[in-house]
Amino acid sequence: MKRDIVLAGVGGQGILSIATIIGDAAMKKGMYIKQAEVHGMSQRGGDVHSHLRISSEPICSDLIPRGCADIVISMEPMEALRYKPMLAPDGWIVTASSPFVNIPNYPDIEAIYAELKAVGNVRLFDAEQLAKENQMSRSVNMILLGAASHALGLDIATLSESVARVFGKKGEDIVNMNVKALELGAKCSQ
Amino acid sequence: MSEDKRLLLLGDHAIALGALHAGLSGVYAYPGTPSTEITEFIQLSPLAKERNVHSAWCTNEKTAMEAALGMSYAGKRAMVCMKHVGMNVCADPFVNSGMTGVNGGVVVVACDDPSMHSSQDEQDSRFYGKFAMVPILEPSSQQEAYDMMSYAFDMSERLKLPVLMRMVTRMAHSRAVVKVSDTVRDTNNISVPESQLDWVLLPAVARKRNDRLTAMQPDLVKAAEESKLNILAQKGKARMGVIACGIAYNYVCENLNEMADYDVLRISQYPIPTQLVRQMAERCESILVVEDGQPFVEEQVRGILPIKTTIKGRLSGELPRTGELTPDSVRLALGLKAHDVREASQIVAPRPPQLCQGCGHRSVYDSLNEVIHNVYPDTKVFGDIGCYTLGALPPFRTLNSCVDMGASITMAKGAADAGLEHVVAVIGDSTFTHSGMTGLLDAINANAAITVIISDNLTTAMTGGQDSAGLNKYEAICLGLGLDKNHLFVVEPLPKNMPEIARIIRQELEYKGLSVIIPRRECLQTLSRKNKQKAK
Numbered sequence: 274m275k276r277d278i279v280l281a282g283v284g285g286q287g288i289l290s291i292a293t294i295i296g297d298a299a300m301k302k303g304m305y306i307k308q309a310e311v312h313g314m315s316q317r318g319g320d321v322h323s324h325l326r327i328s329s330e331p332i333c334s335d336l337i338p339r340g341c342a343d344i345v346i347s348m349e350p351m352e353a354l355r356y357k358p359m360l361a362p363d364g365w366i367v368t369a370s371s372p373f374v375n376i377p378n379y380p381d382i383e384a385i386y387a388e389l390k391a392v393g394n395v396r397l398f399d400a401e402q403l404a405k406e407n408q409m410s411r412s413v414n415m416i417l418l419g420a421a422s423h424a425l426g427l428d429i430a431t432l433s434e435s436v437a438r439v440f441g442k443k444g445e446d447i448v449n450m451n452v453k454a455l456e457l458g459a460k461c462s463q
Numbered sequence: 464m465s466e467d468k469r470l471l472l473l474g475d476h477a478i479a480l481g482a483l484h485a486g487l488s489g490v491y492a493y494p495g496t497p498s499t500e501i502t503e504f505i506q507l508s509p510l511a512k513e514r515n516v517h518s519a520w521c522t523n524e525k526t527a528m529e530a531a532l533g534m535s536y537a538g539k540r541a542m543v544c545m546k547h548v549g550m551n552v553c554a555d556p557f558v559n560s561g562m563t564g565v566n567g568g569v570v571v572v573a574c575d576d577p578s579m580h581s582s583q584d585e586q587d588s589r590f591y592g593k594f595a596m597v598p599i600l601e602p603s604s605q606q607e608a609y610d611m612m613s614y615a616f617d618m619s620e621r622l623k624l625p626v627l628m629r630m631v632t633r634m635a636h637s638r639a640v641v642k643v644s645d646t647v648r649d650t651n652n653i654s655v656p657e658s659q660l661d662w663v664l665l666p667a668v669a670r671k672r673n674d675r676l677t678a679m680q681p682d683l684v685k686a687a688e689e690s691k692l693n694i695l696a697q698k699g700k701a702r703m704g705v706i707a708c709g710i711a712y713n714y715v716c717e718n719l720n721e722m723a724d725y726d727v728l729r730i731s732q733y734p735i736p737t738q739l740v741r742q743m744a745e746r747c748e749s750i751l752v753v754e755d756g757q758p759f760v761e762e763q764v765r766g767i768l769p770i771k772t773t774i775k776g777r778l779s780g781e782l783p784r785t786g787e788l789t790p791d792s793v794r795l796a797l798g799l800k801a802h803d804v805r806e807a808s809q810i811v812a813p814r815p816p817q818l819c820q821g822c823g824h825r826s827v828y829d830s831l832n833e834v835i836h837n838v839y840p841d842t843k844v845f846g847d848i849g850c851y852t853l854g855a856l857p858p859f860r861t862l863n864s865c866v867d868m869g870a871s872i873t874m875a876k877g878a879a880d881a882g883l884e885h886v887v888a889v890i891g892d893s894t895f896t897h898s899g900m901t902g903l904l905d906a907i908n909a910n911a912a913i914t915v916i917i918s919d920n921l922t923t924a925m926t927g928g929q930d931s932a933g934l935n936k937y938e939a940i941c942l943g944l945g946l947d948k949n950h951l952f953v954v955e956p957l958p959k960n961m962p963e964i965a966r967i968i969r970q971e972l973e974y975k976g977l978s979v980i981i982p983r984r985e986c987l988q989t990l991s992r993k994n995k996q997k998a999k
Contacts, residue, residue, distance in 0.1 A: 283814065284816065296471050296638065297471075300469070300471055300640060305639075305640060306471060306638065306639060306640055307637060307638070307639045308637060308638040308639075309633055309636060309637040310473075310636050310637065310638070311580065311636070312496055312497060312499075312500070312581075312636055312927075317816035317817055317818065317819065317850065317853070318814075318816055318817045318819070319814050319815050319816030319817070320813075320814040332639075333713045333714070333716035333717040333719075333790075334713045334714050334716070334717040334790040335633050335634070335637040335639075335710070335713060336633060336714075336789055336790055337790075338717065338789070338790040338791050338794065338802055339789075339791050339802060339804045340801075340802035340803050340804040340805070341802055351811055351812070351814075352814075354808045354810075354811050355808070355811045357805050357806075357807065357808055358804045358805050358806070358807045360805060362803060375814070375817070376812055376813075376814055376815075378812045379812060380810040380811070380812055381810070384810055385810065388808055388810065392805075
C-alpha cells in the first residue's frame with residue numbers, strides 16, 4: 274500500500290498534528306514514511322503545506338511528484354485549491370469549507386467551492402461548525418483526518434490508537450475528544 | 464533491531480542524535496531556518512543532559528565556530544550548526560580551521576535553502592568546503608544523516624580536519640523512520656595538541672599548515688573514491704549517465720523504475736571522486752548532473768572529462784538554473800514524460816506570511832509610518848533580518864532594505880555619510896547582538912545622523928523563540944558603546960502609546976546625531992508558550 278498526501282492550511286491551523294497522527298499510525302503498521310514540513314517564517318499566517326508519503330515499500334523522494342497525490346487534506350478551502358496540480362487523476366480532496374480570510378484579495382468563496390466540486394472526488398464540509406456544535410473547536414484537524422480516513426486506507430481504530438499515543442500526555446479528556454472528532458469526521462465521509 | 468530503536472525523525476533530529484551517539488561534547492549554534500532543530504533536539508535530550516553536553520545558543524555563527532574549535536583544541540568532539548548564510552558569518556574561522564586542523568573531531572553542519580523558503584539567497588555551502596579544502600558530506604536520507612555523524616567525527620579525527628556536512632531544507636525538515644544504534648560512543652577525554660605552534664597561524668607557521676593541507680588533497684579525493692557513500696551503479700548498456708548528489712539521488716530514484724539502461728553515480732562525499740566520474744564517462748555519451756543548489760559538481764566535471772562527453776545539468780538548461788530540485792524537474796531532465804497534471808486554479812491568491820495580530824513590531828511600524836507619511840516623506844528605513852522584515856510588505860511598506868544580519872545600522876550610517884537626511888535603522892534584539900553592535904560602535908564614533916530602532920521582543924522570534932543573547936542588556940550595551948544617554952529611549956510598543964513613540968521618532972529624526980530607540984514588548988508567541996507552560 275502507498276499513499277501520497279498533501280496537507281494544507283494556514284500557519285497555526287494544526288496541519289502538522291494531522292501528519293503526526295498519520296505518521297504514527299503508518300509506523301505502527303511497519304510502513305515507510307517521509308514527511309516534508311515547512312518551518313520558519315512561512316508559519317506566520319501564511320500558507321503552509323506538508324508532503325506526507327506512507328508506503329509498504331521504501332520511499333525515494335521526500336517530495337511528491339505533481340499529479341501524483343492520492344489525497345489533499347486541507348484546513349481551508351482556498352488552500353485546498355492551491356494544490357490541485359498535485360492531485361492524481363483519481364485523487365481525493367478533503368477540506369474544511371469555512372474560509373480563513375486574512376488577505377484583502379481573498380477570492381469569491383462560491384467560485385472556490387465550484388472549482389473544488391469540479392475536481393470530482395471531494396469532501397467539502399463545514400468542519401469548523403461541526404467542531405463548535407460538539408464543543409471541540411480545537412479538534413477541527415482531527416475531524417478532517419476522520420473524513421479522510423477512507424481515502425487514506427487507515428481505519429478509525431488504528432488512527433484512534435495513534436491519537437491515544439500522541440495526545441496521551443495531554444490527558445484522557447483530550448484523547449477522548451480527539452477520538453470522537455475522528456469518528457465524527459468519518460461519518461461525514463459516508 | 465527492536466522496534467523501539469526505529470524513530471520517526473526530522474533530518475535535523477537525525478543529525479543531532481547521530482552526533483550525540485558519536486560522543487559529542489558540545490553543539491555551538493545560532494538559530495537559523497532550517498538548522499534550528501538540531502540544537503533544540505540536543506537541548507531537550509536526556510542523554511545530552513546526563514553527559515553535560517554544551518548546547519546553549521551562541522551570539523552568532525562566528526562565536527559558535529570559534530568556540531567549537533576551542534573545544535576541539537581541548538580534545539573533545541564539537542559540532543557547529545547554522546543556516547547557509549551563517550557560513551558567511553563564520554567564514555573566517557571556518558576557512559582557517561582547515562589550516563589549524565582539529566584535535567577533537569569537528570563537524571560543521573550548514574543547512575542550505577534552495578528556493579529560499581526562509582532566506583535571502585540560494586548560496587551553496589559546498590563551495591565553502593572546497594574553498595577551505597576540507598571533506599564535505601551530503602546525506603541523501605535521514606538514515607544516512609544519522610549514520611554519517613559518527614563517520615564524520617571519526618574521519619575528522621583521523622584526518623585532523625574539520626568536516627563540512629551539507630544539508631538542504633528538504634532533508635533538514637523532512638521526517639523519515641531512522642534505525643538508531645544500540646551503542647553510544649563515550650565522549651572524548653581532555654587532550655591538547657602536542658605541538659605548541661601548529662595552531663598559531665603566524666605566516667611562518669601558516670605556510671607549513673597550508674602545505675600540509677594542500678598535500679592532503681589527493682588523499683581526500685582517494686578517500687571519496689573509496690568511500691562507501693559514493694556508489695556507481697551500472698545497468699545495461701548505458702548511453703546516459705547520471706550523477707546525483709545528496710538529496711538529488713532521491714529524485715532520480717523516484718523515476719528509476721522507468722529507466723531501462725543507466726549508470727548512476729551517487730555522490731555523498733566530496734571532493735568529487737574523479738576516478739568514478741571517469742569510469743562512468745567511458746560508457747556514457749552524456750552525463751546529467753543532478754544537484755540541489757548551485758552547479759558545483761557540474762562545473763567541476765567539465766574540467767575532469769574529455770570534450771567528447773556532453774555534460775548536462777543546470778548550466779546546459781536540462782534542469783532549472785535556480786530553485787530547488789523536484790521529482791518533476793528531475794524526471795524531465797532524465798528524458799521521461801511528465802505526469803498528467805491538472806491546471807492550476809486561476810483564482811487562488813498568494814497568502815504571504817504576516818506579523819501576528821497584536822505584535823509589538825506592528826506598533827513600531829505604525830508609529831514610523833505616521834512620521835514618514837505626515838512629516839518626512841523622504842525618510843529611508845534600512846531593515847534587517849527577522850519577523851520585522853515583513854514590515855517591507857503591505858500594509859506597512861516601511862522598509863527600504865534587508866541585506867544581512869546587522870546591515871540596517873551600517874547601511875544607515877553609509878547612507879547618512881553620503882548625505883541622506885532622515886535615516887532610520889530597524890533591527891531586532893537578537894540580530895543586534897548577532898551583528899549590530901560593532902556597526903553601532905562605528906555609528907556612535909562618527910555621531911552619525913541616524914535613528915536606530917532596536918525592536919526588542921525579548922527573544923529570537925522568527926526561528927521559534929530561542930534565547931536572545933543580550934536580554935536585559937540593551938541599554939547598557941548602547942551606553943557602554945558610548946551612546947549619549949539623552950538620545951536613548953525605551954518605549955512600550957502598544958497602540959495606545961503610538962502618539963508618544965511617533966513624537967520621539969520625529970524629534971530624533973530632527974536631531975543631527977545618533978539616537979537609539981528601544982521599543983520593548985515580549986513576542987506574543989513566546990508569551991503564549993510561557994503561559995501554557997505555567998498552566999501545566
